[in-house]
Each structure stands twice: as C-alpha cells, then as structure tokens.
Amino acid sequence: MTENAIELAGLERRYGERSALSGVTLNVPAGATLAVFGSNGAGKTTLLRVLAALLRPHAGTANVLGSALPDEAWKVRGRVGYLGHDSMLYRDLTVKQNLDFHARLHGVAPEKVEEAIAAVGLEHRAGDPIRELSRGMVQRAAVARATLHDPAILLLDEPRANLDPAAAEALEPLIGKPSGRTRVLASHDVEHALAEADLALGLKAGRQVFAGKADEKQVRGLYA
Amino acid sequence: MTFAAARAILRKDLAIELRTRQSVPAMALFSVTVFVLFHFGLDRNEIDGSLASGVLWVTLLLATVLAVSRLFAAEREDGALDGVLLAPIDRTAVYLAKASALFLYLVLLELIALPAFAILLLGPDLTQALPELLAIVALADIGLAGVGALVAGLAAETRLREVLVPLLLLPLLVPVLIASAKATKPLLMLNPAATDLGKWLGFMALYDMVFVLLAVAVFDFLLED
Numbered sequence: 001m002t003e004n005a006i007e008l009a010g011l012e013r014r015y016g017e018r019s020a021l022s023g024v025t026l027n028v029p030a031g032a033t034l035a036v037f038g039s040n041g042a043g044k045t046t047l048l049r050v051l052a053a054l055l056r057p058h059a060g061t062a063n064v065l066g067s068a069l070p071d072e073a074w075k076v077r078g079r080v081g082y083l084g085h086d087s088m089l090y091r092d093l094t095v096k097q098n099l100d101f102h103a104r105l106h107g108v109a110p111e112k113v114e115e116a117i118a119a120v121g122l123e124h125r126a127g128d129p130i131r132e133l134s135r136g137m138v139q140r141a142a143v144a145r146a147t148l149h150d151p152a153i154l155l156l157d158e159p160r161a162n163l164d165p166a167a168a169e170a171l172e173p174l175i176g177k178p179s180g181r182t183r184v185l186a187s188h189d190v191e192h193a194l195a196e197a198d199l200a201l202g203l204k205a206g207r208q209v210f211a212g213k214a215d216e217k218q219v220r221g222l223y224a
Numbered sequence: 225m226t227f228a229a230a231r232a233i234l235r236k237d238l239a240i241e242l243r244t245r246q247s248v249p250a251m252a253l254f255s256v257t258v259f260v261l262f263h264f265g266l267d268r269n270e271i272d273g274s275l276a277s278g279v280l281w282v283t284l285l286l287a288t289v290l291a292v293s294r295l296f297a298a299e300r301e302d303g304a305l306d307g308v309l310l311a312p313i314d315r316t317a318v319y320l321a322k323a324s325a326l327f328l329y330l331v332l333l334e335l336i337a338l339p340a341f342a343i344l345l346l347g348p349d350l351t352q353a354l355p356e357l358l359a360i361v362a363l364a365d366i367g368l369a370g371v372g373a374l375v376a377g378l379a380a381e382t383r384l385r386e387v388l389v390p391l392l393l394l395p396l397l398v399p400v401l402i403a404s405a406k407a408t409k410p411l412l413m414l415n416p417a418a419t420d421l422g423k424w425l426g427f428m429a430l431y432d433m434v435f436v437l438l439a440v441a442v443f444d445f446l447l448e449d
Contacts, residue, residue: 084303
C-alpha cells in the first residue's frame with residue numbers, strides 16, 4: 001500500500017469572518033501529483049500555504065508527511081518546497097547570495113548552490129541582484145530556491161508563470177513529473193495540469209467541488 | 225542551529241544594508257539634522273548637563289525609530305519572510321539576528337552622532353567622559369536593539385506599521401531614556417558632579433535582561449500566522 005504524503009479531512013481556514021477553505025478532504029499518495037483547480041479567490045493559494053505550514057488550519061485535520069499541522073509544523077518545514085506567486089528572494093541580493101542564504105538556513109552544503117544555479121541555467125547571472133533580472137529569470141531563481149534542499153513535497157502555484165516554453169521544459173526535471181516528488185500544483189493551465197496530475201481537486205469559493213480523478217469537462221465547469 | 229541561523233540572517237541583513245545603505249545613513253543624517261535644529265532652535269552655541277543629556281538621548285531614540293521601521297523592510301518585499309519561515313529553524317534566530325543588526329546600526333550611528341553632538345552643541349569636553357559614556361551607550365543600545373527588534377517583529381506584517389512602531393516603541397523605551405539621560409547628565413556638566421552611574425547601569429542591565437528574555441520567549445508566536 002502506498003503511504004499518503006498528504007491527508008486532509010474537513011480542512012477549514014478563514015480570514016476573519018470569510019471562509020477561504022471549507023470541508024477539504026482528500027489523500028495524496030507519496031510521489032503523486034495533485035492538481036488544484038479553481039477560479040481566482042477559490043482558495044488554491046490558501047491551501048498551499050496551509051500545507052507549507054505558513055497558515056494554521058482553523059478546523060479539520062491536515063497531515064503532511066506523517067506530521068499533524070499545526071502542532072508538528074516544525075517537522076514539516078524544510079521538507080516542503082514552495083514556489084508561490086512571490087519569489088521569496090531578496091531583491092537587493094544576488095542570485096548566489098540568495099541561494100547561499102537559503103542553503104545556510106536549510107543546512108545544505110555550499111557546493112549544492114552552484115549545482116542549483118546551473119540546474120536553472122543562471123550561471124551567467126549568478127552575480128546579479130534579483131532586481132536586475134527579468135521576471136522569467138526571477139522565476140528560475142525561485143525554482144532553485146524551492147528545490148535547493150531537495151524537498152519531499154513541492155507546492156507549486158502557477159509554476160510556469162513568466163517562463164518561456166524552453167525554460168519551462170528545462171525546469172521539468174526539477175519541478176515536473178520527472179522530479180519524482182509529491183507535488184501539489186495550482187494552475188489555470190487546465191490542459192497541462194490535467195496531463196501532469198494523478199489526482200485533481202476542484203475548489204469554488206473555498207468549497208471542495210470534486211476530489212480524485214477528474215476530466216476536463218468537470219474542471220472547465222469550475223470556471224463557467 | 226539557532227545561532228547558525230541567526231548568523232546567516234545577520235550576514236544577509238548586513239549585506240543588504242551595505243548594498244542599499246538605507247538605514248544607517250538615514251539615522252545619522254536625521255541625528256545631525258536634529259542637532260542642527262536644536263542649535264538654532266535653542267539659540268545657543270553650547271549646552272550642558274540635563275539639557276545636553278536629554279537632547280542627545282531623545283535624538284538617538286528617535287533615530288532608532290527610523291531603523292526599527294525598516295528592520296523587516298527587505299522581508300516584506302516579494303514574500304521573502306515566507307522563505308525564512310519555511311526553513312527548519314527556530315524563529316528566535318530571526319529575533320537574535322534582527323536585534324544584532326539593530327545593535328550594529330546603533331553603534332555605527334553613534335560613531336557619527338556623538339562627535340557631531342560634541343561639535344554642534346556640547347559645551348564640556350566629551351573625551352573626559354568617554355569611558356563612562358561608552359558603558360552607558362553599550363547598555364542603552366542593547367535595550368534599544370532588544371525592544372526595537374521585538375516591536376519590529378510585532379509590526380512586520382501589519383498595514384499600520386509606520387504608526388504602530390513609534391506608538392509601541394517609544395513608551396517601552398521610556399525607562400532606557402530615563403536611565404541613560406540620568407546616567408549621562410553628570411558626565412556632561414561643566415563642573416562634573418558626583419554620579420549615580422553604578423545605579424543606572426545596573427538598572428539598564430536589568431531592563432536589557434528582562435526585555436531580551438521576554439522577546440526570546442514570545443517572538444516565535446509573533447511570527448505565527
């Protein structure tokens with residue numbers, strides 16, 4: 001039997017009085033890819049932030065890599081890689097300085113930084129501050145940051161945003177199916193996300209519409 | 225691990241300050257400007273005693289507010305704080321690093337502000353009082369940095385931080401202001417008087433210890449969602 005990397009049951013999260021997630025229940029086996037669909041404000045980013053232990057669930061249970069959130073959040077941190085809307089990089093530091101910093105925080109050997117920079121094809125810009133890079137390059141640096149510590153789970157929020165097709169292709173070994181990691185992928189690119197996914201979760205105004213196997217018609221229905 | 229993480233965050237903060245030069249130059253320029261304003265506002269070339277002590281410490285305190293407001297500025301851009309919070313580190317490391325950075329900024333500020341104060345306003349010779357003054361400055365800086373980093377963490381994710389920082393910080397720093405001004409006053413008199421230096425240094429050491437321990441105990445919760 002495959003062990004579940006993520007187990008959610010009746011997960012709820014509110015912002016003040018507004019419910020951002022409600023009744024989310026699903027299991028994601030280790031190594032599988034879950035695609036999360038929903039229009040803007042449906043709760044996709046909130047779900048990823050809960051799984052990254054950046055937000056506390058307000059009700060229900062969330063188990064990530066065998067650790068219950070939020071009580072065992074410290075066990076989860078460092079085992080997930082989060083590629084969000086923001087790069088989570090310091091604009092005034094160079095690509096190398098940023099990755100050196102994250103390597104120190106995650107206890108990663110310094111030589112891994114050079115490898116990570118090479119893996120995203122930024123060797124020629126490693127000494128440039130983040131603020132001087134194009135958006136696509138910043139996204140590549142963010143991919144290097146999110147995967148530097150070889151996380152067991154990757155949380156990907158529109159990972160192909162700002163990437164040209166060649167760059168997206170080049171990053172596949174790090175964040176795509178070939179990475180072999182458990183992935184939670186929030187995307188509006190329905191065709192691509194469905195092709196990548198083993199499971200799908202549909203959200204509408206924070207409520208779970210479907211979870212499990214999904215077809216394109218079902219997903220398109222969320223955006224209707 | 226906490227100290228290694230704190231060192232990494234401190235190194236990163238200093239690298240950003242070195243590149244952007246946003247905090248220390250602003251603090252120094254602010255202090256020198258205030259001294260010039262007092263020079264003209266009081267219409268006096270020289271001040272001493274309690275007036276000199278008060279002007280010096282109120283100026284340094286207000287300059288501290290500038291740095292505290294900017295202490296998490298880099299973290300607020302592009303979700304950088306999330307990147308730190310995702311790391312498997314004790315969040316106390318963030319506090320220790322921010323307090324250490326603020327302490328270093330204050331030391332750099334005083335390297336500029338104290339000579340400027342002596343030149344622009346002070347009557348008595350500052351060099352005579354320097355050993356005692358350094359002890360006062362060191363203990364005051366630990367208090368300013370310890371409380372400043374705590375308040376900066378508290379206000380980091382709030383929208384009203386520009387208002388919140390001075391409103392929270394200044395009342396909390398009143399004991400430091402009183403102790404440092406009282407301790408400094410006899411050192412800046414034209415005819416130096418007997419001092420209660422030991423008493424005020426002891427008070428500041430106690431204040432520093434209490435607030436740093438309190439901050440270490442609660443900082444983890446401040447950065448929680």
